[in-house]
Amino acid sequence: MNNSKKRTLFSVLCTACLASAVAQTDIDGIMMTKNNFCVGPVYSYSSWKNYWEGTLKRDNENLGTVSTQQFAVMGNYGISDKLNVLFNVPYVKTKATDGTLHGLKGFQDLSLFVKYMPVEKKIGKSDISLYAIGGVSTPLTNYTPDFLPMSIGLASTNVMLRAMADYQRGKFFTTISGTYIWRSNVKIDRDSYYDTELHLSNEVEMPNVATFNFRAGYRSQSLIAEAVVNNMTTLGGFDITKNNMPFPSNKMNATMVGVNFKYVVIAFPELSVIAGANTTVAGRNVGQSTGFYGGLFYVFDLGRKSKSTPQTSQSK
Amino acid sequence: MFSIWAANQNLLLKLLKANNMLSIRNSVKLLLGGVILFQVSCSKSFSGRTDNTPALTPSKSDIDAGLWKPILLTSPTEFAVPAPVATTTPEYIAQISEIKSWQENLSNEEKDMVKYWSAGAVLRWNEILRELVAKHNLPPYQNPDRTYPAPNANNPLAYPTFPFANPPYSARAYAYVSAAQYDALVAAYHYKKLYNRSAPYKVDAAIKVLIPQNDLPSYPSEDAVVAGAAVEVMKLMFPGDQEFIQQKAEEHKRARIIAGANVRSDIEAGEALGKAVAAKFVTRARGDRAGTAGGNAAAWKQLETDCIARGEQPWYSLESPKRPPMLPIFGKVKTFLFDSLTAVSLRPGPPPLTGSPKMLDETKEILGYVNNPTRERLRIVHFWADGAGTVTPPGHWDAIAAEDFITKNFSEVRWARNMALLNMSLMDAAIVCWDTKYFYFNPRPCQLDPKIKTLTGVPNFPAYISGHSTFSGAAAQILGHIVPDRKAAYEAMAKEASDSRMFGGIHYRADCEVGLQVGAKIGNHAIIRAQGDGAGN
Structure with a gap:
């Protein structure tokens, strides 16, 4: 009845977790070539001790450190060199080190993206490419979003549209993107709740979200190393009141910075390893989470009988 | 929201035009158009379960409720309600005119107010009380020295705000508000039967009636009795929310006049009776330990x-x-x-x-x-x-x-x-x-x-x-x-x-x-x- 809680940013949005992984995701300037299918497991861990209750940064001895582990399978298939489809299926597990609250676990949200590169232009030594990305995510299970910060997700069905530009000169690149996420209302197990007024309903209006992502670094055939800044702004929502619990429709904002690496095993180019880390530098109604991840990807060439080196069109 | 989409669309189209990829441009246009359509057709608004509750139409008038056993009152006449003026007096006719002048120019907001309150006075005040309980049901955050501050009724707006409306506190608040409303209504129904003054719409057929009509005498107004009792008890229980409570009461009373259900003297007598009865409950509450x-x-x-x-x-x-x-x-x-x-x-x-x-x-x-x-x-x-x-x-x-x-x-x-x-x-x-x-x-x-x-x-x-x-x-x-x-x-x-x-x-x-x-x-x-x-x- 009186534990104050906070959620982790990691399960706020599928984009937040995908933003941290680097292998041909929905938010990077890399495309799979036609008929290639890249798939693999990704493990990620993030935790926070401090969180923002509205704009007030605090800790909570009744939670200690709240962690989220995510076991995901991600994949990317090249319909053509300019059109990719991607998916992500995460299993999420939460835990608090202190206090009495029980963690939750389960399959979270299936994400599907269509990534389209209508423009790719060479200007001198530079490559410029433009992307339009559309995506949906929806809960795979009937998990509850109303036990934050232990809930494994927010349970809304999201429709996402992103515009992205990538610039590469030599082995150095920069990518910027902006995303608008429309979120459906969610249903909670209670039949009334108070946000800034009392609602006699189990339905919660979820404010939409805008994100901005900037990444830059080194990109070659065998190695990608980049730094990322990601900003998420909830377009509406309300602040957690003092010593209250968080709620799915809170105004969750976060600015995260991180690094990502991808290494393609030279002797065995179908195989790549990814790893990275990120931390939250500013936020509102979110945990100040820091996390890392690692994953393995394998590229299957589904198009040709003869074996050839898999390629990603931007990895020059 | 729409403009953001439009801006995105324009930007993309401009970029695509530069590349002269007409068919792709059209397909992107289609995609964006689809998303916009989806956005517009998927409104997020929803109704609360009692938002569209129809106006209360009692199956029985309970005109003899003045004989029901009150909780604290010694008798329904413990607090006197003066006899109303006759419906033929200029004073009464002036009050009828007030209703008519309100009704000349009704805004949608006023119509909504009538609709909201006509669902039932006890219902709506119970919902308002629940809202205040939910707002205040938060345990205080600790002091830097790891002790806990206690809310102070004499300084309700300072943190931690008063009250911490936990389950026992709230159970008590719900009980006092409900009990005071009941006793006040028992008294009110006694006087309704005693004075038997008709509702304004029975006196003057030219009044537009925005609520279901019935034969219950309208003096003193049962709605104002309920509001008056609620205000008086809630002031004790939620002293930091008096402005909110008062505003609800004003809306409630106005809704009844706008609706043609009560003249001003019905309201005033009802409110005074509700407050007087509630004061007895407030005295009990102050001494209930x-x-x-x-x-x-x-x-x-x-x-x-x-x-x-x-x-x-x-x-x-x-x-x-x-x-x-x-x-x-x-x-x-x-x-x-x-x-x-x-x-x-x-x-x-x-x-x-x-x-x-x-x-x-x-x-x-x-x-x-x-x-x-x-x-x-x-x-x-x-x-x-x-x-x-x-x-x-x-x-x-x-x-x-x-x-x-x-x-x-x-x-x-x-x-x-x-x-x-x-x-x-x-x-x-x-x-x-x-x-x-x-x-x-x-x-x-x-x-x-x-x-x-x-x-x-x-x-x-x-x-x-x-x-x-x-x-x-x-x-x-x-x-x-x-x-x-x-x-x-x-x-x-x-x-x-x-x-x-x-x-x-x-x-x-x-x-x-x-x-x-x-x-x-x-x-x-x-x-x-x-x-x-x-x-x-």
Whole structure:
């Protein structure tokens, strides 16, 4: 009845977790070539001790450190060199080190993206490419979003549209993107709740979200190393009141910075390893989470009988 | 929102044009168009369950309710209401003109106001009270020195704001508001019958009537009586929200005049009567010992020492820093339905000893539940949790009752009587339950076995007996009497609410089963009252 809680940013949005992984995701300037299918497991861990209750940064001895582990399978298939489809299926597990609250676990949200590169232009030594990305995510299970910060997700069905530009000169690149996420209302197990007024309903209006992502670094055939800044702004929502619990429709904002690496095993180019880390530098109604991840990807060439080196069109 | 989409679209189209990829441009256009359409067609607005409640049309007028037995009033005439002016006087005719002038230019906002309030005065004020409870049901944050500040009624807006509307506090607030409204309406119906002044729409057929007509005399206004009583009691219970409360009352009174239901003198007499009757309840509340229910450091320590002296493991706060127990002396608060000796006699026998094999078994049972949280059990836990930031379990039962009462077409006085019976049961359940909790001072499951992690927040007071079970047992019992066709449903809900505390890791089986039994006994006292109050159900 009186534990104050906070959620982790990691399960706020599928984009937040995908933003941290680097292998041909929905938010990077890399495309799979036609008929290639890249798939693999990704493990990620993030935790926070401090969180923002509205704009007030605090800790909570009744939670200690709240962690989220995510076991995901991600994949990317090249319909053509300019059109990719991607998916992500995460299993999420939460835990608090202190206090009495029980963690939750389960399959979270299936994400599907269509990534389209209508423009790719060479200007001198530079490559410029433009992307339009559309995506949906929806809960795979009937998990509850109303036990934050232990809930494994927010349970809304999201429709996402992103515009992205990538610039590469030599082995150095920069990518910027902006995303608008429309979120459906969610249903909670209670039949009334108070946000800034009392609602006699189990339905919660979820404010939409805008994100901005900037990444830059080194990109070659065998190695990608980049730094990322990601900003998420909830377009509406309300602040957690003092010593209250968080709620799915809170105004969750976060600015995260991180690094990502991808290494393609030279002797065995179908195989790549990814790893990275990120931390939250500013936020509102979110945990100040820091996390890392690692994953393995394998590229299957589904198009040709003869074996050839898999390629990603931007990895020059 | 639309403009953001449009901007995105334009930007993309411009970029595509540069590349002269016409067919792709069209397909992107189509995609964007589709998304925009999706956006527009998927409105996020939704209605609350009682937003569109139709106007109250009582199936019986209950014109003789002046003869019903009041709770605190010695008689319905304890507070005098002056005789109204005749409907032929210039003063009255001027009041009719006021209605007509309002009605000349009705804004949509005013029409909505009429629609909202016409659903029922007792209903709407109960909802407003639930809203204030939810707003204030938050435990104070600790001081830097790891002590906890206490809300101060004399400085309600300073942090921690007053009150902390926890379950016992709220049960008491719901009871006083409901009981005061009931007594005030009993008096009002006495005067309605006595003076028998017709509603304005019966006097002047030219008035547009925005609510269903009936034959109930309109002086004094039953709506203003309900509002006046609510305002007076809520000022005591939620002193920092007076402006909000007052604004609701003004809207309510205006809605009745706009609707053509009451002239101003109906409203004024009703409001004065409601306030006068409520003042008697406020006096009772000031002296009901709730003000000292928080105890002090010496009293808190004594509870622990006494428990250890009995050879039992005492309860400890599971919060960090350790929070003083919630309202440990609330068991001494003055009950509504029975005297203090009866209250003590309702205290059940002891829980299993903390060192007993029985307690070990009960603890194991709870560990089994929390380690296997099926989705259905989690739903039950969260549906009934009614923890921080909610209307509390008494408020949840008020909502259940109110939404059933809507279908029954009760008169305002019967609405008030039934809500009073329910809320006096819930308040007395809080008193007996809190008395029991602090008498035994029994630890929570997760104190006896730290492997038990809970699926909702652990309340900061001893386990035996379960508050949710006691509240629910009492509510189901009296509601089953008021709405007999729902008796089995209420009992099933009470059982589920009770079980939810085991599934969530909050309570042992004994807490829940005994809590339901004690609650039912308290509900029986309300039934005895109901059978003798003259309302005929």
